[in-house]
Amino acid sequence: MNLKRYFPILDWGSTYTRDTATNDLIAAVIVTIMLIPQSLAYALLAGLPPEIGLYASILPLVAYAIFGTSRALAVGPVAVVSLMTASAVGELAAQGTAEYLGAAIALAFLSGLMLVVMGLFRLGFLASLLSHPVISGFITASGLLIAASQLKHVLGIGGGGHTMVEIMGSVLSRLGEINLITLVIGVSATAFLFWVRKGLKPLLISFGLRPRLADSLAKAGPVAAVAATTVAATVFHLGDQGVKLVGDIPTGLPMPTLPPFDAKLWLDLAGPALLISVVGFVESVSVAQTLAAKKRQRIVPDQELIGLGASNIAAAVSGGYPVTGGFARSVVNFDAGAETPAAGAYTAVGIALATLFLTPLLANLPQATLAGTIIVAVLSLVDFKALKRTWVYSKSDFTAMAATILVTLGIGVEAGITSGVVLSVLLYLFRTSRPHMAVVGIVPGTEHFRNVQRHRVLTGTKVLSVRVDESLYFANSRFLEDRILELVAERPSISHVVLMCPAVNVIDASAFETLEELNRRLKDSGVKFHLSEVKGPVMDRLQQTDFLEHLTGEVFLTQYQAFCTLDPHTAHVAEARNPKQKATSDLWSGPEI
Template sequence: MSKLARYLPILAWGRSYDRQTLVSDGVAAGIVTIMLIPQSLAYAMLAGLPPEVGLYASILPILAYAIFGTSRTLAVGPVAVISLMTLAAAGTVAPPGTPEFIAAALVLAFLSGLILVLMGVLKLGFLANLLSHPVVSGFITASGIIIATGQAKSILGIQASGEAMPELLATLTRNIGATNLPTLIIGLASLAFLFWVRKGLKPTLMRLGMAARPADLTAKAGPIAAVVLSTMAVAAFDLEAKGVKVVGEIPQSLPPLTVPLFDLSLWQQLIVPALLLSVIGFVESVSVAQTLAAKRRQRIDPDQELIGLGAANIAASFSGGYPVTGGFARSVVNFDAGAETPAAGAITAVGIAIAALFLTPLLASLPIATLAATIIVAVLSLVDFQTVRTVWRYSRADFAAMAATILITLGFGVEPGVMAGVALSLALLLWRTSRPHAAIVGRVPGTEHFRNVARHTVVTDPAIITIRVDESLTYLNARWLEEYVLEEIAEQPQVRHVILMGSAINAIDASALESLEAINHRLADAGIRLHLSEVKGPVMDRLARSHLLADLTGQVFLSQDNAFSTLLSAPDDAGAMTPREDLWLARGLI
């Protein structure tokens, strides 16, 4: 049963489910449902899909995640960045809104689901760590700017197109003279109202006597008021006849059964975008899930999260939806509203299904300008210039990668931006790994501690040099280590002993082993002995299977203080431990 629960977390939390938990989940689901209805419609239109597709993507995918996901409060469904990536990817196949475009969106969801499930089964959740946080933050910031700019056309009631800022701004500028005044009034009024709801409604309600939590939840459900008021205004003043574009008729139905098109050439065309979409969606989702889980001292399983999100996307592909992931705003609302288990998501799915069956006729006169305002207010919270400033102060290398990701995404579009982000993350990782931090260390007076000679007043000896490398030794930095050691020796001709301090070395691969052997031989040719200190047990186990310990010109010491004291008082190595004895001692055998 425990092994089955590894892949079906519902078996774990479902056993303790009771009436009190149901009430908590039901309240949270009701609030999230109210929030999700306009968001689902808006994000589907952002993705270039009919509005009902957003509702379909918020039913079966949520149920699938409730069964397979591990987060108790993550709210899965359409989100802004994934919607924009879907538009960019499916737009290479067919124009938005066409049957071919919708088919491509289904294939994207299916491929993304397969990729995520496969990664989860193979326990490849760690691969998401290859995307650095500054790069992900930069990509999301740039995407938020593009999305907000793209929605300006709906606020103005004009035509505009383009996946990148230059083209978007050019088409907006060319067509701004055709602005529809009633649409502009609705759009600006909706924007002003939604911004006020986000910042001012909660304090106002609290001043009127409402408790903090109900006031907060009411404020988060504020977009529904914008939907209701703007829809009533369109119907009352017949604004559709005056050029105000509305959502139009939405089918009253549950999600249809759909089968992703099996077309090998289409799959080949969409596999790379699906992979990028999967990685970005997982990174965004798992970050939210981990943050919320930590607040309740819960934990999530990243590998099982891959399976949960994969199942959600596969469910979307068979129910007329499009790619989904965990949304930040909805998840926070779900958390604040008191959701205790993924059943809250399942109840939300039921609420969306009821809305799709019975409430869609009420949305026919909903102005698209209001949905655009909803998107703009939501995505501007993703634009984080504070992080840009923080990264600039902290690390110029991370800032360069972040700035490049932002500029490439803004200048060339979402797909080139995310590919550049992945490439820059990997390049930054490789650069840092290939040039690890290393220091010459000496003993702090009166202690057994050794610190960097450039930072501390320490005891050293001209005949002894200790090098501490703060990184695992791999093929990426093996040659660098050789050059570093030999450069230090060249600058200090009086050195007779080199101690490589291994307290921060967690692994030594075959290439690094060859470099250590080469260093040992080259130092021996110069009359210098190579010693090792504080080598970790697993690393020593591997070294014991090589020729390095047998050929080592020096000794292996259990501690750096023992190495320094022994060589300082007995340069001829009297009393030093043999490599094999030190290995036995490290294992606790002597």
């Protein structure tokens, strides 16, 4: 057993140096500063006490450092998973209760188990069910939902809801309850954070700071907003004037805990846990692969499943909730110079120190400031331009993307992503059930065959050459049979049909039976059925049956060889335009082409 495969720390740890440690420490300081307000904010978004966000940012980072393969991925609470947690757990228990916290811990534990099992069985391919348009649509809709859900904190009013209609209806019905002081804090903090994202770095550079230092200071913008509003709330006693504050946060490290072992609870959470696992994995791997490519590194997706699974189990046993790799946080970690996953472990130490010593200072932090932090973070995920790009490129993908957005906003996050996956699969089946099929002819003076509707080619009168541009399976086998028989009926002089298979990677059992039936029906019509350019793995499967014994025609290595054998006169005419070309009639003789 290769331990380095399951414990990547043994790989990069063996070459760890003092310089590497220095770079990791610098990156950890920057990420810690960024992660403290994010952890608090995302915990509140998940409907949990703020300290739970800090707990979910300690042990999970250490676990990923041991089991993860990305050198820059920063694991911890993220907005989308926090929203999904609130949606899943909110249906089972009321916020603020022990049952709610227990369900969130159980969700993290169950998600972690699923990820580890998927990794051990190398099931990372399951994430492919989530197409990019579906993920993009889901994240866009989630960003809008999250931003809308934070309006009540910015305005200082009550209310809630899980859909956009519920949230906005609740906000509009309570506009008369707006707390003006809270509104000023929320709007000011949000505007400041938006400006920090774009305007602070150029300003600092104009003052003579080095770009890297300026960028690091700009990333610390949320900390400045937290500090300023906390001081203001303390000095002016804003809590007594109706401004909602974070309140007392317990000091100290999380105590080891176990999730509630309730069979019904686990059954209720199984679906949401699977969705959170897959969505978190897709988001993490996308970020990790992008950052790894910049340094010509590689990640191992199946091991990433184990790394993320271990992180979620660690979150559960330390009283946290589901975590995954965050996009913005990982980019900051990468830009700050992190070289190994040890940077995450150092970040965990920083969060632990904050949990021990800084939490008393955060009691007077206005919730409106955290709401502004969330709004600024999630609106960067909203990408309406992707809708236009997808519409131009693929109407079916646009349909899946738009449906995901509308269902997520109108019904909820779980229904949204489920509908996107289902619709994507249905649209795929629809597209591939009517594959592109082209009648082809030879391009004079070459051995190439092209679509008769796109190129000037020769076809002859004896041979019908048809190219199918899709693997053959149950959904399109009937279409293939009907189309070929239709083409034969239109050409009474045809005596040979050649099915070109350069794009056929698989022929399933249904399609195989269709080929057998097609061979019989063409035989009854006095037409021989041939195959050409069959790929090796497909040919291997056919050779395991008696299909080739009953085939009325032959299997040719290339379409040119088939044409020269079956219609040498037309092939000679085409060849005459380029005397250097020579016709051959070799048949299939090898397993792979």
